[in-house]
Amino acid sequence: MIARRALVLAGVAAVLCAAGCSTAGNGRMAQLDAVQASALLVPGRTTRDEVRQALGQGTVIRFRSGRETWHYLYREGIAPGWDDLPYIGLVTSRLERPTKELVILFDGDGVLRRWSMQEYRTAPSKGT
Amino acid sequence: MRIAPLVLALLCVPARPAPPAAAPASEPAAQHVEVTAPLPTARDEKTLAQLLSARDAFERHHALAPDATLAFRLYARLDPDDLGRLHLFFVQGTQRTEVALDERQRFALAPEWTRAEADRGALLQTNLPDGAVAWKVDIRTPGVPDDRRRLGDLRLECEADTFHGNLQRGLRTPVSAILDASDELCLLDDAQVWFAERPVFGVTLVWGERRRTLPYAYLHGSTGTMALAALFDWPWALRERAYFLPLQDRSWPDDTQVLFDAMDDPQPEPAP
Numbered sequence: 504m505i506a507r508r509a510l511v512l513a514g515v516a517a518v519l520c521a522a523g524c525s526t527a528g529n530g531r532m533a534q535l536d537a538v539q540a541s542a543l544l545v546p547g548r549t550t551r552d553e554v555r556q557a558l559g560q561g562t563v564i565r566f567r568s569g570r571e572t573w574h575y576l577y578r579e580g581i582a583p584g585w586d587d588l589p590y591i592g593l594v595t596s597r598l599e600r601p602t603k604e605l606v607i608l609f610d611g612d613g614v615l616r617r618w619s620m621q622e623y624r625t626a627p628s629k630g631t
Numbered sequence: 632m633r634i635a636p637l638v639l640a641l642l643c644v645p646a647r648p649a650p651p652a653a654a655p656a657s658e659p660a661a662q663h664v665e666v667t668a669p670l671p672t673a674r675d676e677k678t679l680a681q682l683l684s685a686r687d688a689f690e691r692h693h694a695l696a697p698d699a700t701l702a703f704r705l706y707a708r709l710d711p712d713d714l715g716r717l718h719l720f721f722v723q724g725t726q727r728t729e730v731a732l733d734e735r736q737r738f739a740l741a742p743e744w745t746r747a748e749a750d751r752g753a754l755l756q757t758n759l760p761d762g763a764v765a766w767k768v769d770i771r772t773p774g775v776p777d778d779r780r781r782l783g784d785l786r787l788e789c790e791a792d793t794f795h796g797n798l799q800r801g802l803r804t805p806v807s808a809i810l811d812a813s814d815e816l817c818l819l820d821d822a823q824v825w826f827a828e829r830p831v832f833g834v835t836l837v838w839g840e841r842r843r844t845l846p847y848a849y850l851h852g853s854t855g856t857m858a859l860a861a862l863f864d865w866p867w868a869l870r871e872r873a874y875f876l877p878l879q880d881r882s883w884p885d886d887t888q889v890l891f892d893a894m895d896d897p898q899p900e901p902a903p
Contacts, residue, residue, distance in 0.1 A: 562853075570830070570871065608894055616898075617898050618898070619832070
């Protein structure tokens with residue numbers, strides 16, 4: 504019984520550790536650096552559709568003012584979806600992994616106003 | 632939630648001038664009619680006991696911000712236009728006195744409210760319906776500009792509000808009650824939400840050479856769910872201004888500056 508349970512755990516661990524990443528959008532975030540982002544994301548000019556075409560759909564938060572943010576998060580080490588699973592996600596989302604984050608702000612007309620990108624290792628405890 | 636009665640005393644005045652003394656006895660006399668009716672909906676309000684409880688916690692933890700003073704602040708939770716019609720009253724029995732708010736809708740405890748014989752059941756009551764207002768403890772060390780806050784002030788706001796003043800909306804779980812009993816509640820990142828003066832796009836902690844720009848998980852309730860929106864202050868008009876702090880990380884001293892990058896600020900030049 505114990506051996507069987509260990510086998511199951513080992514299998515889960517193997518799947519979790521399989522090469523992969525979790526990301527929002529079309530995966531281009533993995534290669535995106537600040538220089539490429541500066542060329543792609545031009546305040547006052549780049550539109551939502553252009554961003555969607557380039558990076559895929561980010562996670563959207565809409566505000567009452569009409570503005571909205573699109574959020575892209577690329578985390579190395581664990582295949583997509585694990586962070587969203589009940590119980591398992593509580594563990595995987597707290598693992599310290601290299602993380603790259605892009606946040607884009609659009610105005611009410613769908614034109615990009617601001618963007619920010621940062622990389623960090625420490626998993627934010629907020630919301631995880 | 633109490634519903635204060637609205638008492639309207641109407642004196643019916645005859646349509647014509649009062650008759651001369653020699654008028655016939657059949658002339659009807661003037662009538663005095665008193666109408667009492669409840670307000671149509673509950674008003675957004677707190678008890679004086681809640682404010683005094685926040686004051687007690689403020690004094691217990693004053694070392695976090697030794698030079699700071701205590702105030703309370705009202706925010707429009709649902710509709711920003713509500714600020715233009717907002718009034719606050721101190722209600723004790725049938726007596727109702729307007730409380731002056733400053734330009735940021737703040738007020739302080741009046742000396743007579745803090746006397747030992749003060750009625751702790753008295754109400755601080757707004758003229759807006761229940762749910763329209765977010766109440767916050769507001770603690771500021773003098774001299775801190777609008778584009779930043781002092782971390783110790785914010786930590787003290789958490790101590791005075793969450794589970795003491797109990798002003799902000801939120802889930803009070805048994806676990807958080809236990810943490811509160813051991814004075815550890817404000818070591819949780821989720822314990823308290825704050826609102827910047829302007830819609831915020833980024834928050835950075837700065838202490839000397841040390842800097843940390845907070846991940847987006849700390850902004851705009853981005854990890855929250857609108858399914859529980861009614862239970863919190865941030866999901867509506869205040870969402871653009873909402874931020875959390877890494878309260879679990881005690882390595883940041885109380886004098887740490889919390890800098891705000893506003894949505895309306897220009898895009899910074901990329902670092903060389």
